[in-house]
Amino acid sequence: MEMLRFATAGSVDDGKSTLIGRLLYDTKTIFEDQMEAVERASIQMGSEYTNLALLTDGLRAEREQGITIDVAYRYFATPKRKFIIADTPGHTQYTRNMVTGASTADLAIVLLDARKGVLEQSKRHAFLASLLRIPHLVLAVNKMDLVDYDEARFEEVKDEFRDFAAKLDIADLTFIPVSALHGDNVVERSSNMGWYEGPPLLHHLEEVHIASDRNLIDTRFPVQYVIRPQSDEFHDYRGYAGTVSGGVLRPGDEIVVLPSGFQSTIKSIETLDGPLDEAFAPMAVTVRLDDEIDISRGDMIVRPNNQPTVSQDIDAMICWMNERSTLTPGAKLVIKHTTRTTKAIVKELSYLLDINTLHRDEAATQLALNEIGRVRLRTQTPLFFDEYRRNRETGSFILIDETTNVTVGAGMILGESS
Amino acid sequence: MAYDLTHLRQLEAESIHIFREVAAEFENPCLLFSGGKDSIVMLRLAEKAFWPAKLPFAVMHVDTGHNFPEVLEFRDRRVAELGARLVVASVQEAIDTGRVVEETGARASRNRLQTTALLDGIAEHRFDALFGGARRDEEKARAKERVFSFRDEFGAWDPKNQRPEVWNLYNGRIKQGEHIRVFPISNYTELDIWLYIKEEGIEIPNVYFAHQREVFERDGMLLSTSPYITLMDAEEPFIETVRYRTVGDMSCTGAVESSADTIDKIIAEVAATRITERGATRADDRVSEAAMEDRKKEGYF
Numbered sequence: 001m002e003m004l005r006f007a008t009a010g011s012v013d014d015g016k017s018t019l020i021g022r023l024l025y026d027t028k029t030i031f032e033d034q035m036e037a038v039e040r041a042s043i044q045m046g047s048e049y050t051n052l053a054l055l056t057d058g059l060r061a062e063r064e065q066g067i068t069i070d071v072a073y074r075y076f077a078t079p080k081r082k083f084i085i086a087d088t089p090g091h092t093q094y095t096r097n098m099v100t101g102a103s104t105a106d107l108a109i110v111l112l113d114a115r116k117g118v119l120e121q122s123k124r125h126a127f128l129a130s131l132l133r134i135p136h137l138v139l140a141v142n143k144m145d146l147v148d149y150d151e152a153r154f155e156e157v158k159d160e161f162r163d164f165a166a167k168l169d170i171a172d173l174t175f176i177p178v179s180a181l182h183g184d185n186v187v188e189r190s191s192n193m194g195w196y197e198g199p200p201l202l203h204h205l206e207e208v209h210i211a212s213d214r215n216l217i218d219t220r221f222p223v224q225y226v227i228r229p230q231s232d233e234f235h236d237y238r239g240y241a242g243t244v245s246g247g248v249l250r251p252g253d254e255i256v257v258l259p260s261g262f263q264s265t266i267k268s269i270e271t272l273d274g275p276l277d278e279a280f281a282p283m284a285v286t287v288r289l290d291d292e293i294d295i296s297r298g299d300m301i302v303r304p305n306n307q308p309t310v311s312q313d314i315d316a317m318i319c320w321m322n323e324r325s326t327l328t329p330g331a332k333l334v335i336k337h338t339t340r341t342t343k344a345i346v347k348e349l350s351y352l353l354d355i356n357t358l359h360r361d362e363a364a365t366q367l368a369l370n371e372i373g374r375v376r377l378r379t380q381t382p383l384f385f386d387e388y389r390r391n392r393e394t395g396s397f398i399l400i401d402e403t404t405n406v407t408v409g410a411g412m413i414l415g416e417s418s
Numbered sequence: 419m420a421y422d423l424t425h426l427r428q429l430e431a432e433s434i435h436i437f438r439e440v441a442a443e444f445e446n447p448c449l450l451f452s453g454g455k456d457s458i459v460m461l462r463l464a465e466k467a468f469w470p471a472k473l474p475f476a477v478m479h480v481d482t483g484h485n486f487p488e489v490l491e492f493r494d495r496r497v498a499e500l501g502a503r504l505v506v507a508s509v510q511e512a513i514d515t516g517r518v519v520e521e522t523g524a525r526a527s528r529n530r531l532q533t534t535a536l537l538d539g540i541a542e543h544r545f546d547a548l549f550g551g552a553r554r555d556e557e558k559a560r561a562k563e564r565v566f567s568f569r570d571e572f573g574a575w576d577p578k579n580q581r582p583e584v585w586n587l588y589n590g591r592i593k594q595g596e597h598i599r600v601f602p603i604s605n606y607t608e609l610d611i612w613l614y615i616k617e618e619g620i621e622i623p624n625v626y627f628a629h630q631r632e633v634f635e636r637d638g639m640l641l642s643t644s645p646y647i648t649l650m651d652a653e654e655p656f657i658e659t660v661r662y663r664t665v666g667d668m669s670c671t672g673a674v675e676s677s678a679d680t681i682d683k684i685i686a687e688v689a690a691t692r693i694t695e696r697g698a699t700r701a702d703d704r705v706s707e708a709a710m711e712d713r714k715k716e717g718y719f
Contacts, residue, residue: 070562284430321582406581
């Protein structure tokens with residue numbers, strides 16, 4: 001069975017929780033005791049109907065304040081696929097939550113209200129999905145029941161969104177007219193929208209082609225941990241454990257180790273279950289080499305003829321995620337990129353990007369919570385990276401505040417800065 | 419198609435990555451082992467992450483003293499096979515030394531007392547990271563918890579103040595006295611755990627399979643008779659064919675009526691069930707709507 005991770009973006013008003021509730025309910029994923037608990041809580045809150053939002057708004061603080069604090073993960077499966085939903089709240093700290101929930105997603109569902117059309121919020125969601133390079137985007141035009149299941153209205157919304165999406169880098173865009181409340185085109189095909197020829201949402205989630213989204217070309221193996229058993233049986237054993245971040249590794253492959261530049265050949269790829277003929281992303285394996293060379297955590301094994309950029313100067317888009325501080329030029333931060341952790345100085349804030357209008361504010365002097373900007377960084381030791389658009393693993397990093405140890409920023413690499 | 423991984427292999431790779439990340443970045447991690455199916459799967463994943471080396475960390479059991487005997491026996495055998503170091507944090511010892519006061523009455527449970535024993539164990543051994551087998555599908559507070567979950571010097575979890583967690587870049591930086599709870603199997607569901615146990619041929623304690631047991635009914639749950647639990651009026655023990663879906667303290671873990679005596683039958687049962695495992699079998703979660711959230715804030719698993 002394949003696995004698909006998807007993120008949902010939209011506010012309660014758009015019917016996002018109802019849509020998720022519908023997916024879980026119609027795939028028989030909501031359990032009786034969960035449903036009873038939701039019904040009890042709905043009555044307690046004086047709600048006239050069973051509030052499916054309570055399925056995802058789990059914490060007491062959230063129930064009391066009627067808000068969603070954080071990303072909630074939900075799981076369901078059909079005979080075809082296992083699904084992991086990262087349900088990101090629409091209200092506060094929106095950007096931070098969506099970046100958190102969407103960073104590993106294969107697909108994003110952006111929900112909008114058919115009556116209201118494309119609002120700023122929908123544009124923001126779509127922009128973030130494209131910034132994070134989520135390979136597949138679904139625009140679910142909800143509440144079709146409230147516009148009499150009108151095809152013309154659906155087409156209008158589509159055109160409006162396409163105009164905006166033309167400015168973005170979206171590889172695969174699908175529009176689905178739905179009514180989450182009534183279940184039209186969620187799990188079952190709607191009999192109210194005979195004019196719609198595409199699949200219902202669940203069918204799309206089950207069938208969307210994700211196998212090609214992985215990078216099988218650029219071999220990248222960040223060394224995570226060196227395995228040295230030091231036992232009698234494995235006296236001289238030395239294996240480099242890690243998760244493949246791109247490309248395919250095979251025994252016999254010539255490799256080069258960064259940053260030392262030493263060359264060797266892959267002797268074997270090992271796991272507890274036995275040796276492997278090849279390894280690819282996202283497999284976690286142990287690589288052994290023909291030569292004894294000094295390799296430690298943070299090094300990267302690559303092919304001699306296909307190497308990442310090795311540099312201390314990085315040009316990146318940063319999403320700032322901290323409410324107590326801002327990113328300003330001159331700031332020193334800890335940077336974690338693949339398995340390598342070092343320090344970085346912010347050399348320059350090139351511009352702040354208004355994620356509603358896509359306007360670039362070059363006069364900006366700082367990035368505050370939920371703001372996104374283009375930044376030049378200088379790192380203490382070189383990083384081995386690719387453009388984020390080419391490889392999400394070797395093109396991403398986090399920034400950590402040295403004093404509080406809190407993760408304050410998420411970065412997507414554009415390239416080497418001049 | 420050749421380069422596709424099944425969902426179980428993707429989940430496995432993610433878990434192994436997390437184990438290695440912790441072993442590389444922390445000085446003194448520890449794996450919390452309860453003898454339950456989730457922690458048994460965790461041991462298997464940890465074994466895979468470091469093979470052919472032994473586990474580079476200790477295994478800790480928070481022992482309420484109210485264990486299923488077959489689970490303790492299983493624990494000792496498995497730890498010996500792996501050549502791992504076992505640390506026991508004893509609730510009985512905490513009671514004996516006056517660290518905690520035992521609840522009294524027919525509904526007395528040592529569930530909450532585990533938190534003190536756990537936090538004392540962490541302080542005594544100076545553990546800076548603790549692997550736990552919690553899954554996000556288990557419970558609504560857990561659905562929102564990070565893989566690397568920060569704990570302050572009081573062991574407390576602050577759900578409103580979690581560190582952002584993006585891509586597979588985990589932030590394990592802490593100050594002295596703080597620690598991180600790490601949940602490598604966050605993304606497995608109960609069904610995934612059983613499918614993985616089957617695929618890997620992992621051995622599990624007998625209490626998970628249907629067997630005959632003397633039980634009594636309380637609050638709609640079947641509890642095992644044992645020296646650790648006092649029957650209340652009108653509670654009549656009877657023999658039933660049951661199995662356990664979760665394994666914890668004998669005094670608060672309920673059995674379910676079941677004839678599933680093989681892994682395949684268990685998988686069929688889990689796939690068809692309409693009640694969550696905690697809802698069906700855990701008195702500790704029934705205390706209130708936010709029982710788990712409250713205990714987690716105090717430092718519970």
